[in-house]
Amino acid sequence: MNVVQQRVFRNAYRDSVELMRIAAEIERLPGISRAGLVMATPANLAILREAGLADGLDPTAGPNDMVVAVLAAEEGAAGAGLDRAASLMRAAEAEAPGDGRRFEPTTLSESAADLPAANLALISTPGPYATAEALKALKRGMHVFLFSDNVPIEDEVELKEMGRRKGLLVMGPDCGTAIVDGVPLGFANAVRRGTIGLVGASGTGLQQVTCLIDAFGAGVSQAIGVGGRDLHEEVGGAMMLAGLERLSADGGTTVVVLISKPPAPSVATKVLQAAAASAKPVVVNFLGGDADAIRAAGAHPATTFEEAALVAARLALGAEPPSLGDGNEEAIAVTASAGLAAGQTRIAGLYSGGSLASEAGVVLKGMLGSAAAEHQILDLGDDEYTVGRPHPMIDPRLRSEKIEEAGRDPGVGVLLLDIVLGYASHPDPAGALVPAIEAATISAETNGRGLVVVASVCGTRADPQGFDRQRAVLIDAGALVVPSNARAARLAGLIARQVAARGATAR
Amino acid sequence: MWADGARPPRRLRATRIGIPLYDALADGVSRARVESVHRSAINLRIGASLATVACESVGGLPMGLQLAGEPALDRLGVKRGMPVLVGESEIAIPAAGLIVAANRGVLWSPIMPDLPSLPAELRSLRVAVALRMASDGPSIGLGPLLSALAGRPLAPGSALAARVAPVLADLVESLGAGDAALAAHEAHPLVGLGPGATPSGDDLLVGLLAGLAATRHPEAAALASRIGRRAAGRTTALSEQFLADAGSLRFSERVQRTTTAVLVGGAHELRTVIGATLAWGASSGADLLAGLLVAIGIDRPGLAATLRSLAAPAEAAA
Numbered sequence: 001m002n003v004v005q006q007r008v009f010r011n012a013y014r015d016s017v018e019l020m021r022i023a024a025e026i027e028r029l030p031g032i033s034r035a036g037l038v039m040a041t042p043a044n045l046a047i048l049r050e051a052g053l054a055d056g057l058d059p060t061a062g063p064n065d066m067v068v069a070v071l072a073a074e075e076g077a078a079g080a081g082l083d084r085a086a087s088l089m090r091a092a093e094a095e096a097p098g099d100g101r102r103f104e105p106t107t108l109s110e111s112a113a114d115l116p117a118a119n120l121a122l123i124s125t126p127g128p129y130a131t132a133e134a135l136k137a138l139k140r141g142m143h144v145f146l147f148s149d150n151v152p153i154e155d156e157v158e159l160k161e162m163g164r165r166k167g168l169l170v171m172g173p174d175c176g177t178a179i180v181d182g183v184p185l186g187f188a189n190a191v192r193r194g195t196i197g198l199v200g201a202s203g204t205g206l207q208q209v210t211c212l213i214d215a216f217g218a219g220v221s222q223a224i225g226v227g228g229r230d231l232h233e234e235v236g237g238a239m240m241l242a243g244l245e246r247l248s249a250d251g252g253t254t255v256v257v258l259i260s261k262p263p264a265p266s267v268a269t270k271v272l273q274a275a276a277a278s279a280k281p282v283v284v285n286f287l288g289g290d291a292d293a294i295r296a297a298g299a300h301p302a303t304t305f306e307e308a309a310l311v312a313a314r315l316a317l318g319a320e321p322p323s324l325g326d327g328n329e330e331a332i333a334v335t336a337s338a339g340l341a342a343g344q345t346r347i348a349g350l351y352s353g354g355s356l357a358s359e360a361g362v363v364l365k366g367m368l369g370s371a372a373a374e375h376q377i378l379d380l381g382d383d384e385y386t387v388g389r390p391h392p393m394i395d396p397r398l399r400s401e402k403i404e405e406a407g408r409d410p411g412v413g414v415l416l417l418d419i420v421l422g423y424a425s426h427p428d429p430a431g432a433l434v435p436a437i438e439a440a441t442i443s444a445e446t447n448g449r450g451l452v453v454v455a456s457v458c459g460t461r462a463d464p465q466g467f468d469r470q471r472a473v474l475i476d477a478g479a480l481v482v483p484s485n486a487r488a489a490r491l492a493g494l495i496a497r498q499v500a501a502r503g504a505t506a507r
Numbered sequence: 508m509w510a511d512g513a514r515p516p517r518r519l520r521a522t523r524i525g526i527p528l529y530d531a532l533a534d535g536v537s538r539a540r541v542e543s544v545h546r547s548a549i550n551l552r553i554g555a556s557l558a559t560v561a562c563e564s565v566g567g568l569p570m571g572l573q574l575a576g577e578p579a580l581d582r583l584g585v586k587r588g589m590p591v592l593v594g595e596s597e598i599a600i601p602a603a604g605l606i607v608a609a610n611r612g613v614l615w616s617p618i619m620p621d622l623p624s625l626p627a628e629l630r631s632l633r634v635a636v637a638l639r640m641a642s643d644g645p646s647i648g649l650g651p652l653l654s655a656l657a658g659r660p661l662a663p664g665s666a667l668a669a670r671v672a673p674v675l676a677d678l679v680e681s682l683g684a685g686d687a688a689l690a691a692h693e694a695h696p697l698v699g700l701g702p703g704a705t706p707s708g709d710d711l712l713v714g715l716l717a718g719l720a721a722t723r724h725p726e727a728a729a730l731a732s733r734i735g736r737r738a739a740g741r742t743t744a745l746s747e748q749f750l751a752d753a754g755s756l757r758f759s760e761r762v763q764r765t766t767t768a769v770l771v772g773g774a775h776e777l778r779t780v781i782g783a784t785l786a787w788g789a790s791s792g793a794d795l796l797a798g799l800l801v802a803i804g805i806d807r808p809g810l811a812a813t814l815r816s817l818a819a820p821a822e823a824a825a
Contacts, residue, residue: 011587013543013743016647016702016789041699041706041742047670063699063742113590113601116538 002033004055004071005078008040009089012066022088026070029084031077036069037085108136122185123172124148130173131155138162138170145185146172146227149383153234156227160238169246170239172227176203179210179223186225187393189422190462194219196312197253199243201230201260202287204353204420205305207458208485209259209285212309214460215483216321221253222246228354231263237271244271248278255315256282257308258299261358262289272297283312287355288362303366304486305359324483333494336480337413339450340495342503344413347492348406349377350399352392352429353458353485356418360489367493375496377416378402393425400436407440407451413499414452415440416492418485419470421459430457430470434477441478452495453479456488516604517583521560521572524612527757528558528570532595532609539591541600542744543704546581550745551591551598557748560598560607567760569617569752572598572609617757619720622770627806630722630770633777634804637769640781641796648707648790649797652817656800661817667701669818671708676814679805682719687726691733698734698750699742703789709738709746710794713762716753717795718802721766731756761787762795769803 014022019037026035036053038044040061048054053069061067068085072078108121121137123130127150134144138159146159151173163170171178171185177200178185182193189207191214200206203225210220224246226239240258247253256278263271263286275282275297282299285308291301300315302308306324313321347364351357357379364372378385380392380399392399406412415437419430426432437453444451455474461467474481482488524532531553539553547562559571562580567573584603592599596610625633638657644650651665652672661668674697681690694712701707712734719727735754738747752758758766761784768780784792804810 013704013745016707018789019702020647038702039699039704039706039743043696043698043700043708043741044702044706046696047700063740063747064744107602110589110602113592116590116592 002071002073003075003078004053004069005075005082006053006057006067006069007082007086008058008061009066009068009086011064012089013039013064014066014089022068022085025088026068026081026085029077029081031073032070032081033073034071035081035085036067038067039063040065040067108133108140112140112142119143120145120180122147127151127173131159134159134170135162138166138168141166141168143169143180144171145178145180145225146170146175147186148172149174153229153232156229157235157238160230160235164238164242169224169242171225174229175225175227177206177223178225179220181222184423187420187422187424188223189214189458189460190464191460192219192462193221194316195221195252195254196257196316197221197247197250197255198223198257198259199226199240199247200224200258201226201228201240202355202358203228204418204458205259205285205287205355205359207353207420207422208305208356208359209257209309209312211458211460212306212324212484213313215324216309216313216317218313218316218321221250228261231260231267231271233264233266235267237263237267240271241274244274244278244282248280254280255312256280257312258282258284258286259305259308259355260286261355262286268293272299275299281315283308283315287358288365304363304484305355306484306486325487329482329487329491329494332480333491333498336452337495337498337502340413340452340499341410341449342499343411344449344451345374345496345500345503346409346411347375347377347414347416347496348402348409348412349375349416349489349492350402350406351377351379351416351418352381352399353418353420354379354381356420356458356485359485360416360492363486363489364493367490368497371500372493393420393429396426396429396432396436400433403433403436404439404443407443410447410449413450414454414492414495416488417453417455417479418488419455419457419459419474421457421463421465421467421470423464425465427465428470428473429465430455430473434473437477437479453477454488454492454495455479455481456483456485457481458485516599516601516606518606518608519560519574519578521607521609521612522563522575523567523573523615524609525567525569525571526614526616527752527755528572529609529612529614531556531558531570532593532598535595537593539593539598541585541587541589541591543587544581544585546579547577549580549585551593552744553591553593556751557744558593565759565761566764567615567617569755569757569759570748571759572607572612573615574607615760617752617759617763619717619756619758619763620767622721622767624723625770631804631807633769634800634807636774637777637781637796637800640778641785641793641800644785644793644796645790648701648703648794649711650785650790650793652797653793653800655817656797656813667707671697671700671711672814672817675711675801676811676818678715679801679811679814682724682726682730682805683811685726687729687733690726690730691737694730694734695737698738699746701790701794703791704743705746705749705788705791706742707790707794709742709750710791711798713749713753713758714795714798714800715802716756716798717758717762717766718799718805720756720758721770722803722805724802724805728756762799765796766799766803769799
């Protein structure tokens with residue numbers, strides 16, 4: 001029984017001689033009895049129908065599309081005929097270099113020409129090429145979101161100096177997150193829009209604060225990432241200052257949040273002076289920084305990302321935000337630690353978010369003092385782990401290995417994890433870790449130990465991965481899931497302290 | 508407009524510009540896109556219209572800029588879909604680093620020149636001469652129709668010609684009856700019919716309308732506007748523009764030259780021009796010539812019957 005098949009080539013122009021040549025070649029193939037190549041105009045389609053070659057034809061084929069139709073003895077022959085036609089069309093296209101292919105910009109110049117109204121360039125080239133592209137964008141009057149890392153600090157200084165002169169933002173290098181006019185850039189979450197503006201030298205810090213602002217019922221006007229080195233002495237906080245200035249002048253922003261690891265002292269002074277000069281309330285979270293200095297500048301200090309979000313939400317809403325949970329962590333810690341052996345005193349913090357790892361370190365140091373150094377908090381997104389492989393927020397394999405390793409370590413009692421949702425992250429970050437969590441738990445139990453897994457999910461209910469589903473997956477795997485990273489670190493610290501105290505009592 | 512550090516833009520100079528395009532450019536800066544790129548022409552989508560930047564050999568086009576010389580336009584880095592900035596004095600394709608300066612182009616009119624009015628017998632005679640000269644044209648598209656109109660049998664396998672011929676016969680009769688509306692209705696199946704970027708049916712209709720315009724046929728304008736209007740969305744973008752131009756009785760320079768040669772050219776000129784016309788595209792020139800000669804010789808006795816006799820058996824029976 002004969003079969004009819006067609007293939008549509010969009011916007012493909014070929015002259016008649018070429019079409020006849022291709023048709024003739026197709027008709028010589030075994031099993032093909034007829035071939036027709038026509039522009040899909042109504043008149044030509046009528047001819048195809050009359051010839052019995054139009055059955056099942058894609059109804060969206062239009063006058064500027066080429067239809068290749070074959071009548072063949074069986075499906076295999078028809079498919080081979082269409083493949084051959086495609087190959088001949090491609091060969092012909094290669095001979096005519098200008099025609100037939102859809103334009104895809106490959107340079108900044110082409111992109112700018114393609115979208116002349118664009119005022120922001122997102123650059124994610126390898127580091128050695130990034131500076132040149134960023135300079136081009138700035139010279140064109142575009143703000144820059146520079147995702148690339150491995151950009152020399154002197155280049156960063158130059159870029160940010162040019163940005164400052166031109167009144168443009170240079171977000172990065174190594175900037176992972178921003179939300180500009182509601183548009184997420186890099187790793188960012190689907191957060192509610194609102195009146196809280198943020199400037200952060202911390203990618204997952206910005207994500208955590210924006211997500212918790214959302215959870216507290218407030219929203220974000222802008223979230224400007226500046227890259228992790230912006231508050232270094234050499235860079236001088238150029239973009240945090242620029243961002244603060246913009247948000248202070250922004251009619252859609254009522255509260256400003258600044259997030260960073262502790263800045264260089266001279267930079268901290270400049271930033272706090274600028275915060276003091278702002279007419280808007282400014283919440284400052286310099287992880288482990290000097291709260292008194294912040295307070296002295298008239299700003300609101302926050303020691304954790306959760307606190308920064310809470311204070312900002314309170315200021316923006318003019319009311320107490322809803323609670324994220326009862327915080328009954330002491331009781332949970334007592335229960336959880338009961339299953340751990342005396343020697344399981346260490347926490348293995350295996351993080352995909354660098355700022356979240358830093359926050360965990362700060363929280364543990366605040367709780368445990370010098371004993372915090374006994375615990376291992378790894379930022380698996382750090383350069384030493386990501387050479388030649390994707391970031392752990394995208395690729396969970398390295399973290400899975402480390403989780404299984406921790407399960408085999410007799411000194412580890414608590415596994416501390418962050419699960420970061422949002423755009424660009426793994427589509428199922430919790431689910432991807434579950435096999436490793438289960439393997440680690442079994443490994444510990446097989447050897448007569450327990451293993452407590454403490455996790456937080458950084459995300460919103462609007463994120464593509466499904467916030468509730470991700471939590472449920474972790475809970476099903478036996479993890480203790482708490483509303484923020486700071487709480488997770490605190491709970492881990494409490495459990496470790498319980499085990500250590502029990503050991504001390506036993507001695 | 509240009510990237511820092513990028514190579515300086517290449518400038519091409521237009522020597523002539525079609526008045527309809529000139530009028531469109533005078534409306535101010537607008538955005539356009541590259542629709543297609545060919546060796547001798549780059550087509551640009553400007554709103555609903557298609558404008559063409561073409562080499563000198565292509566000649567004047569109603570919506571065209573004619574360049575000096577024969578630059579290989581498909582080797583300039585221009586690609587389909589590239590954005591184009593269209594200004595009063597220049598057309599720029601920034602992504603390809605190309606500027607076409609339009610401000611020194613001489614205005615060119617696509618309106619058919621006012622040719623002497625010839626008696627029907629003389630027109631028929633000139634058509635007969637032209638058909639003899641064209642009868643060795645291509646065997647694809649509507650090329651076989653030319654040899655059949657010259658009195659030769661329709662070659663076997665000339666399916667398209669056999670399909671078109673009876674349609675043309677009806678059209679000829681309707682025009683003879685002064686019924687442009689009916690003629691337009693009859694012409695409709697020809698729009699977008701046949702292979703190629705400008706389907707044979709379209710080229711035939713452009714030629715037909717050129718012949719009617721040049722001979723001041725009373726139904727020319729009415730038929731043209733109807734065909735031009737009804738072609739939208741029924742044929743390729745390029746062909747749609749040609750039919751839209753023809754719908755306003757605006758024709759390319761080479762169509763005008765062929766028409767003029769058929770009507771008033773000397774034997775040598777006629778032979779030269781017909782040879783050149785037959786060389787357009789795979790069959791475009793032959794297709795256009797078929798329509799042109801039918802229109803100019805529309806008063807030839809027995810024309811409709813001849814055309815009808817060329818129909819494929821099933822259509823003849825119908």
